[in-house]
Amino acid sequence: MRARLAALMVALPLAALAVEPGEELKDPVLEARARILSRDIRCLVCQNQSIDDSNAPLARDLRLIVRERLVAGDTDDGIIQYLVARYGDFVRLQPPMKPATYALWFGPAAILAIGVAGILIFFARRRRRIEVPAPLSAEERGRLDRILADQAGEERR
């Protein structure tokens, strides 16, 4: 019982890290590349986890494939292409830039631009509608001055 508890205590902090000790490559440079690649590859079973995070058996298989191909000298792009050829673009957590995904990449910016344009048009039109009155003529100004002077005189009384 105590031994099992001790084993659990040892295993618990490791649970957050899906990469199992036996999977890690001896070469730290390749292992670092594997970790970075794995973070961008979707676990097809859990779908919103990367294979680096997932404990699913398929994620483990894919992690092993990534490492095998790294050891064999494959490039990062080559490994991604290998997986995309089998599982489609969905296997990449970051969708690639291509005509089919333009709406995804540029849609939000386009909608924002339409919104900003709408607001600008709205205010530009409102400003145009407010009529600026013509300036007072000399005669009008004289009348206004007289009225104001009269008022000032009355208040003083």
Place this chain on the structure above:
Amino acid sequence: MDPWRLLYLVPLAAFIAVAGYFTIGLQRDPRTLPSVLIDKPVPAFALPALVEGKPGLATADLAGEVMLVNVFASWCAPCKIEHPVLTRLAEAEKIPIHAINYKDKPEDARRWLAQLGDPYGRIGVDADGRASIEWGVYGVPETFIVDRQGRIRYRHVGPVMPRDVESTILPKIRELRR
């Protein structure tokens, strides 16, 4: 009327478009992924036999006629559910069904087949699941339809139920057999 006033309809149009996408999109099962291997040749693989007297499965075996390839495991509950459906389909349509036995213990798989019946023409043992990855399999069961030229033409994810046979699998087989 001022044509600029039509601009006020833009939010409504955008709402209708987004609502339309959601109406369709939210009814689809996000776990059912499209296969990228559709219309592509069967991947290169070769698997050893499971049962004595019944050959294993390799790329070269999948051509010449329309066939089904079923990925199954004895530990997979939905596989047990689809098994009679596949058996009936194989008998009624006289269509060869081959199997990839995914990450299974061979003795468990043999016992499972002895109990439930064995409708398969060939069975390949995929002990480490690598051949299934070549097929783009991400869970069992999955069923593929392969045409005469050895190209994958359809993939079904999850158990094949009678309504799937009626609605998609049988029509696809008949179309490919023509």
